Amino acid sequence: MFRSKAEKKVIELGYDPARLPPGQYLTEKWPVLHAGEVPSYPDLSTWTLRVFGEVENEIELSWEQLNELPRSSNVQDIHCVTRWSRFDTQFEGVHWSELAKLAQPKPTARFAIAHAEAGFTSNVPLSFLADPNALLATHGNGEPLTPEHGYPLRLVIPGKYFWKSAKWLRGIELSSTDKPGFWERYGYHNDADPWREERYGF
Numbered sequence: 001m002f003r004s005k006a007e008k009k010v011i012e013l014g015y016d017p018a019r020l021p022p023g024q025y026l027t028e029k030w031p032v033l034h035a036g037e038v039p040s041y042p043d044l045s046t047w048t049l050r051v052f053g054e055v056e057n058e059i060e061l062s063w064e065q066l067n068e069l070p071r072s073s074n075v076q077d078i079h080c081v082t083r084w085s086r087f088d089t090q091f092e093g094v095h096w097s098e099l100a101k102l103a104q105p106k107p108t109a110r111f112a113i114a115h116a117e118a119g120f121t122s123n124v125p126l127s128f129l130a131d132p133n134a135l136l137a138t139h140g141n142g143e144p145l146t147p148e149h150g151y152p153l154r155l156v157i158p159g160k161y162f163w164k165s166a167k168w169l170r171g172i173e174l175s176s177t178d179k180p181g182f183w184e185r186y187g188y189h190n191d192a193d194p195w196r197e198e199r200y201g202f
């Protein structure tokens with residue numbers, strides 16, 4: 001059976017090669033990738049997270065209020081469109097369902113638009129935000145997120161290229177219509193499924 005160099009490395013490291021999406025290679029590091037600058041360290045006493053749009057109750061939580069919500073953690077593989085994949089990344093934080101209890105999405109809400117610092121946005125169908133393994137993460141690999149990985153809060157969306165997982169998250173907008181985000185408007189594929197290699201275009 002033909003195996004690519006990338007697949008051979010996965011096997012050498014003791015992993016199932018079926019975990020590597022097409023056209024990806026495994027890295028053991030955690031690369032840093034984003035457009036623009038890492039935002040300056042936030043003042044957590046004024047930091048807020050908004051949930052708005054197609055919800056019954058728009059909410060704006062302080063850092064303290066966010067951290068009072070029930071927490072969960074999970075382990076998942078992440079896949080960047082620039083072709084690196086990282087296996088078994090552990091994230092800890094708050095699941096969307098905890099925010100949904102407070103904000104109460106309207107039945108018309110079909111898409112979630114993540115709003116991050118400096119106007120960055122990313123869009124997914126609401127079902128991907130509601131995935132049991134999605135998280136609004138405060139921690140990665142057991143440590144608070146570092147500034148370059150999204151401190152104090154980032155999104156983690158499984159089943160999509162990692163650009164959908166907005167770092168420096170400040171809000172979630174629910175919408176009845178889709179709103180292509182920063183990388184999507186730049187030419188990346190709206191659906192971003194790494195298993196179907198939805199890298200560019202629609």
Ligand SMILES: Nc1nc2c(c(=O)[nH]1)N[C@H]1C(S)=C(S)[C@@H](COP(=O)(O)O)O[C@H]1N2
Pocket residue numbers: 030031032033034035036079080081116117120148149150162163164165166167168
């Ligand atoms: N706010 C913001 N979040 C972002 C991006 C960005 O440009 N801005 N880039 C995305 C991309 S392309 C990737 S691959 C991941 C990288 O996350 P990491 O730097 O923690 O590996 O962040 C995503 N989240």
Ligand SMILES: [Mo]
Pocket residue numbers: 033080081082162163
């Ligand atoms: Mo990426």
